[in-house]
Structures are given as C-alpha cells and as structure tokens.
Amino acid sequence: xxxxxxxxxxxxxxxxxxxxxxxxxxxxxxxxxxxxxxxxxxxxxxxxxxxxxxxxxxxxxxxxxxxxxxxxxxxxxxxxxxxxxxxxxxxxxxxxxxxxxxxxxxxxxxxxxxxxxxxxxxxxxxxxxxxxxxxxxxxxxxxxxxxxxxxxxxxxxxxxxxxxxxxxxxxxxxxxxxxxxxxxxxxxxxxxxxxxxxxxxxxxxxxxxxxxxxxxxxxxxxxxxxxxxxxxxxxxxxxxxxxxxxxxxxxxxxxxxxxxxxxxxxxx
Numbered sequence: 001x002x003x004x005x006x007x008x009x010x011x012x013x014x015x016x017x018x019x020x021x022x023x024x025x026x027x028x029x030x031x032x033x034x035x036x037x038x039x040x041x042x043x044x045x046x047x048x049x050x051x052x053x054x055x056x057x058x059x060x061x062x063x064x065x066x067x068x069x070x071x072x073x074x075x076x077x078x079x080x081x082x083x084x085x086x087x088x089x090x091x092x093x094x095x096x097x098x099x100x101x102x103x104x105x106x107x108x109x110x111x112x113x114x115x116x117x118x119x120x121x122x123x124x125x126x127x128x129x130x131x132x133x134x135x136x137x138x139x140x141x142x143x144x145x146x147x148x149x150x151x152x153x154x155x156x157x158x159x160x161x162x163x164x165x166x167x168x169x170x171x172x173x174x175x176x177x178x179x180x181x182x183x184x185x186x187x188x189x190x191x192x193x194x195x196x197x198x199x200x201x202x203x204x205x206x207x208x209x210x211x212x213x214x215x216x217x218x219x220x221x222x223x224x225x226x227x228x229x230x231x232x233x234x235x236x237x238x239x240x241x242x243x244x245x246x247x248x249x250x251x252x253x254x255x256x257x258x259x260x261x262x263x264x265x266x267x268x
Contacts, residue, residue: 002043004076006036007069013037014058014066040065088118095121096132097142098196101160101235102260106140123195133263141263144196149263157262161234162197163248167227177252180204189213189222189230200255201231 012022019037023030037056041048048062058066093114097103103121110119124132132138133149146154164178172178183205190198190210202210211228213219223230223243232248250256 002072003036003039004073006039007073009033009036010040011066011069011073014063019056091116092118092120093140094132094138095119095140095142096124096129096138097121098124098126098129098144099142099160099258099260100194101233102142102158102262105158106142106262110140123193125199126196136265139265142260143263144258144260146259146261151266152263153266154261154263157260159257159259162200162251162256162258163232163234164229164251165223165232165243165246165248166229168245168247170227170229172249173247175249177250179252180256183229183251184208186229187211189219189226189228191216191219191230196258197231197233204255 009022009026012025013019013033016022016025019030019033023033026033037049044065046061047059048065050057050059093110095103095106095110097106100123103123107119107121126143129138129141129143130149133141133152136151141152142157146156164172164183166173172182185205185207187209188201188205188211190201190212192212192214194201201208211222213222219230220242222228223246234250
C-alpha cells in the first residue's frame with residue numbers, strides 16, 4: 001500500500017529537484033528521503049529515476065507517476081474533507097433566517113431542543129434562504145411568507161412591525177404613522193445583516209442613500225450624535241432607552257407589518 005507521506009515527498013522531489021531540499025522541507029534526514037524514493041519506486045513496480053554517481057532525477061515514467069501522485073493526494077484530501085464535513089453535519093443544526101428577530105427568538109430554544117449539538121445560523125436574503133432549502137442545506141428556515149415547499153412543513157412563528165427612529169424635533173416625529181413616500185429621499189443609518197428588511201427598505205426608498213454599519217457600538221454612537229434617521233421594529237423599539245432624544249414612529253402599509261413563518265425539514 002502506498003504511504004501518503006512518502007507520496008507527498010515524491011511530489012515534493014519533483015518540485016525541489018534534490019533529495020536534500022526535500023529533506024529540508026520535511027525536516028528529516030536525506031537518507032530517510034532516499035529510502036522513501038526507493039519505496040515509492042517499489043510501490044509502482046517500475047524505474048522512476050535516472051541515477052548517476054552524485055545525482056538522482058525523474059525519468060519520463062517518473063514524471064507521469066508524479067502527476068498521478070498529485071491526483072491521489074488531491075482525491076485523498078477531498079475524501080477526508082467530505083467525510084469530516086459529513087460527520088460535522090450530523091452534529092450540527094443549521095438555521096437560515098430572512099431577518100434577525102425571529103432568528104434570535106428561535107435560537108433561545110434551539111440549544112435546549114438539541115443538547116450536545118452545534119447550532120449554526122445565518123441571516124440571508126429571501127432567495128438565499130430558498131436556495132438553502134432547495135438544496136437541503138439547512139434544518140430550519142425562516143421566511144416572511146407562507147408557501148408550500150416540497151419536503152418542508154411550516155408554521156406561523158411571529159409578527160414584527162417596522163418603525164422609523166427619528167430625532168424628536170423631526171417634522172415626522174409627531175405623526176401616528178409615516179408613509180414610505182415620506183421617507184423616500186432621506187439618508188438613513190442602516191445596520192448590516194438585516195436580510196429581508198434591508199431589501200424591503202431599499203426597494204421602497206430608491207431615492208435614499210444608506211450608511212451601513214457593521215459594528216453595533218459605532219451604529220449606536222452615530223444614532224446618538226447625528227440627526228440621520230434609522231429603522232427599528234416593535235421587537236426592539238429602544239427598550240433600553242439608548243436613544244432618549246428620538247421617537248419611534250410606525251411605518252404604514254402591510255409590507256411594514258410582517259408575519260414570519262418557521263419551516264422545518266420533514267425529517268427534522
């Protein structure tokens with residue numbers, strides 16, 4: 001049976017050109033590399049080297065053998081990676097969500113539902129969630145609508161309403177609700193990884209520019225020290241009073257009042 005480490009050394013010899021350089025790369029002695037080359041030649045059962053008094057080189061057969069050695073090593077690495085990935089998948093619950101709030105809610109339960117397993121989650125656009133579901137690449141999915149998707153069962157999970165968070169002296173602050181048309185054209189602060197909400201805001205406000213922040217502390221600092229509006233929902237709505245000089249006004253329209261549905265694979 002071919003020794004994979006010796007096969008690596010054989011491939012390295014084709015790259016380095018000398019036994020001493022291979023020995024240096026693998027931090028072993030030159031006589032050890034010499035024995036490895038002899039073993040490789042024995043495995044293939046044909047001469048792979050041209051030997052002179054002070055030099056050893058690959059012959060034409062040896063060059064072909066190196067190509068196959070590379071293929072064997074690549075296939076072995078892929079096989080190991082796939083088996084390990086499969087094993088990890090058996091011990092991992094994967095959740096893909098179109099929005100943060102329903103994901104946060106589900107994550108509160110997932111740990112107790114699957115003790116001893118790893119829970120992996122990601123916020124995606126709707127179409128990305130659907131692709132994961134189509135490929136059976138997740139165990140749970142959250143979407144802002146209910147649909148019949150083969151292999152999946154769904155249930156209503158939660159509802160969330162979108163608000164605009166604006167300075168108290170803003171002209172819109174005293175309204176009971178605000179229309180998308182009234183917001184279109186304003187520049188907004190926007191958090192990253194909002195999934196569905198990000199796409200909705202950009203669709204409804206094509207004339208607006210969005211300053212996207214990936215760091216929550218920087219986002220909070222900008223909200224406190226600027227007059228730029230931002231978004232929140234009734235799930236959050238400044239519960240901890242971080243923005244005392246701002247008010248939250250609901251956005252009118254059915255598209256700003258979203259029902260989220262939890263999907264699970266039929267065998268989950």
